[in-house]
Amino acid sequence: MSMPTAIWTTTGALLCLVSAGCATEGPKPTDELTKAHTVVEQADKGGTAQRYAAADLQRAHDELADADRLSGQGKNDEARAFAQRAEVDADVAVARGNAMEQQKAAADVAQANSALQQEVQRGDTNGPSHN
């Protein structure tokens, strides 16, 4: 996190504290929480996110836990924000996991091909000596 971002985040947090008393909370983020739980669960089930994008997936889990906790405390707006983050972070974890898996597959096939090519070429150069 760059310095200005840190400053703004801190300022934001201060403002939040100051305004918490007067601002009214929005409705409970029921839909957002349900959706976030579903997406994180699917990311867990897929396996590739855990294998190749564990940090993104962990982040989603942490955010989801925060969202649940804040929702329980009646902090609906914060809970909503964390639920939205958890959902999108789980999606990133899935997308990155799939990408890594596919890249690994591509590397494997390419390697197999070059081994095959070498084998064929060895056959070429050995060919005449068998005659």
Add this chain to the structure above:
Amino acid sequence: MNKMITVTGLAALLAACASAPQRNDQLEQARAEVQNLTADPMAQQAASSDLDAARASLDQAQGAFQQKASPEKVNQLAYLAIRHAQAGEARISEARARQEVAKAQEDRDRILLQAREHEAQQAKTQAAAAQSQLADARQEITNLQAKQTNRGMVMTLSDVLFDTGRATLKPGADRDLDRLAQALKDNPNTRVIIEGHTDSVGGDEYNMQLSDRRAEAVANALQMRGVPADRYEVKGLGKAFPVASNDTPAGRQQNRRVEIVFSDAQGRFAEAAENGASSR
């Protein structure tokens, strides 16, 4: 002193509320990420819903920023835009890798096809080489001044290679026998019948024995040159198969002879040869 700090803090707080921030780094990053994703030629094809979501969040973040919404709200929307864009980038990477896999599978087929074609070509070349070697070897038999007859290829060793009434080969026969032995080694499946013949002078029994011994002499000479016994048959045929008139000395000389009858390249003799030189 304490009062001083409080006043400064309040002033800062008021300043933050009064003037909207001129710059939000998270928003800047979101703009850059969405721009990158938009510029990717595969974005529409591989990540259109991510692109839509990223753009929508970015629009909301920019709107919130312009309306001087709280930095948390702007940051939250910008964060969502960034992550949608990053998910989109990952989906594009996945699609590219998928294309690579497909291409690699085509490459693999091509490599295998080339290998097969190469093998076939090699087999063809080898077959052609073997064929020409075989043809060369058969040519050796023809070069022995063997003549094509209905019994197959027949080479004649004339009687000048034997003393009259004797079955001992003269040194003059060596060259022909060397070439015959070599031809048999080069044509490993070819077999021969060694036939002894005489003129009509003398009794049947005598001529039969003489023709037998002369044929045996040729067989021994071949064996000494490394031709195994299973490559030839020996037949003494006496005076029964003259090739010229026995009424003249020249004709009788022609009739005193040893004939080498060749099988084909697979070791099969012509039917006429198997029947014992009955017709020619």
